[in-house]
Amino acid sequence: MRTEQDPVPRSSGYNRKAAWLTGGLLFLIASGMVGLLTGGDQGVVAGQPHLARVEIEGPILQAEPLVRLLEEARKREATKGVLLRVDSPGGGVGASQALYEAVERLSTEKPVAVSLGSMGASGGYMAALGGDRLFALDSTLAGSIGVIMMSSGVYPLLEDVGIEPRIIKSGKLKDAGTPLREMTGADRAYLQSLVDELHDHFVTMVAEERDLTESEVRELADGRLFSGRQAAANGLVDAVGGKAAAEAWLREEAGVSSGAPIEELEPPREWLDSLLPLGMVRWTGWLMAPEPRFRYQHSGAVAR
Template sequence: MAWPWRRKSRRKLARIAIEGPIAGPTRERVLKALREVEEREFPALLLRIDSPGGTVGDSQEIHAAIKRLRAKGCRVVASFGNISASGGVYVGVAAEQIVANPGTITGSIGVILRGNNLSKLLERVGISFETVKSGLYKDILSPDRALTGDERELLQGLIDSSYGQFVAAVAEGRGLEEEQVRGFADGRVFSGAQAQELGLVDALGDEDTARRLAARLADLDEEKTLPVTFGKPQKRLANLIPGRALLGRLQEALNLELGWSGQPLWLYRP
């Protein structure tokens, strides 16, 4: 026999928000929230995405968890906010239906990998590296030198493999042919209206439009069923300090450049 709170959950709608870059802390928070939704047997989930994407592995883990939730019978509708690009799209296509605002920035399907070649700067300040390595490619993307031709070819193979995985997931999730997806999956971004024409989203509307759709799919009363939000980020008192939000965004941008340097990313980086 199901616990009483589980029976009540079957008459409610869950909501999880993915905001900002998709990386370690976001992955952990979202995966925990998805487990809670599964354990409490919610019939539907509203997935709000406002993200430029992030790391490949983290995006894939969230995508897989959403598909497992759907396999248990939960109806999942994604709502794209201001931006849902690259890894945000990858996560979104795991949903059954996608709703985007007409002006949502979406797309950017592809992979990017960047390193930092600081060799000229290091030479000017008199800094040089001494490297001992076990293999020819062990120090690939080292900041004290440029890539060799062989290294560039090796990394391109890595990017191509990751890109193929991305295209396959979009094709499967949206019911499109892979060649059809490759026709527009060249890193370009679209508005929500353009994405609908391409088959990337199902309908245009706001988060309430997506909420009503999720309720209908689960045979819930769309007029009365309000979502229960899981996985809210912890609020910190420091965020109330004037200028703290701007400082946080600058720190986030720095982390993208330094912390993710050398990693293949499903990330929109204008």
Template sequence: MAIRADEMIDRRRLRRKLTFWRAAALLVAALAIGAGALWLSGENLAGAAGDHIAKVKIEGTITEDEDLLERLEKIRKSPAVKGVILSIDSPGGTTAGGEAIFDGVRRLAADKPVVAQVGTLAASAGYMIASASDHIVARKSSIVGSIGVLVQFPNFTGLMDKIGIQLDEIKSSPLKAEPSPFNPTTEPERAMIRSMILDSYDWFVGLVQQRRPLTREQVLAVADGSVFTGRQALEKKLVDSLGGEQEAIGWLATRGVDAELRVIEWKPKSGGASFLLSEAAARQLGRLFGLPDYGSDLIRQIGGERIFLDGLLSVWHAEKPL
């Protein structure tokens, strides 16, 4: 009988353990499903939160961001969104990336009032995107402007001469794959690139003229690459008012949006800002320079992702910390 009693006790203990682990497995599965749903449809959850003001952060180096464009389109179609705040903090990026997001914001603004709220910086393509909104609010000390376009390419010829490397190439025409970092730039090559830059610059100036209460001559006067404080930008009509999110909400109220509505951020699926430099690439670059794994964040903070930008750029960066 003693053996049977021990067996019964062991069985009960085993059942308790099985019950515990089954419950734990169900809890983990439920959490995984919930996390997956949140990751896959975070925008839908925001849309199901009732009437609200949608907030979209546009930060860091701008590229063609399909996730952001998809989010803007979902916001446009959401009946729960009554107004939109674009929170911008960007030095710019690729011209094509700025153009794509500009067009996405204009489609959104056709259906809902959109206000841009500038944080530290809205320069170059960042300002291009801000100008797509119906109203721009900036801090007194925000940095605004840098209207212009550039192309940058390295010249490795001096280094090649020092280490004894010579490049041989055969191509169909003199301007094919030029300018190249492996040979000095010729005047015809510079003229080709200059023509592209001036055409894109003319297009950029036209966008600002279209979106701001300025004549073309007034736009050209501020479109020399200069940056301005928020106070200076207000004087030059590059922004409409000074302040922060409350002032942005106040402007939305003038367009019939209830100022008491909650402001809900529509976040990207990845849970962070979109960068051309992936996390893995940033980490590998950090290791190359002897940085620990968190060095990828440091690289992004100092603008390392710009190393990987290509094509026409509309970007501003300070020579020295401000």
């Protein structure tokens, strides 16, 4: 006696196909996103002699991500030289010096060509000093050798609205620079001495790296910017030229052919953090904090 089996629903086959297609599509999308976020392999085969390119762009808020990239380039045997692209107005004192030290450490083992973009100022210029040869465009704004520390007083406004700040501190200079009270003469003298010491350190660094006398650097280190040609004439950069000139010099110095690839080394992009309010708070806090920094401070005017 024949037993009739229940037929398999036709829709189940379609469901399995749809699941496979959906899973495959999600995998491709995820792979594409990873490729975008990591920047890809730039066509560099493992072990193949190549150059690396690292960019210091925008205000220098922290050094660690870029320091890791520079260390990675230093340790890779196949990386024969590094093209460092700097387009920055500077930033924090500690972060700027940390980048300089990482670049200098790299340059003791491999040639480093530095290409300054539209701006290589203050802490950005400091980081560039660690390279072996500095290139600037005619229109590059370079230099701004100096230290700036800003503080705004909000205490008059607080008094107007009836708010009385109450500060408990361990020493009279513990809150020097606070916006909650008027700056005293002792506060100003203390903060000025700190800025002067950091400035002296910057001047000494430029003199040593650029083979200039300290007096020559001090004539240039009043915070002003120089065009690329002025910077070259003053000895702050080695040559006037763009990325192509820097790359050509680097290939010759590193002994690699014109066909050797260049690998882009990029830190993980913290794009989500920059979109969230936390990122905005961190950025605003860095701008408003009363601390010294190697940063070019412009008046807000724009070229027309």
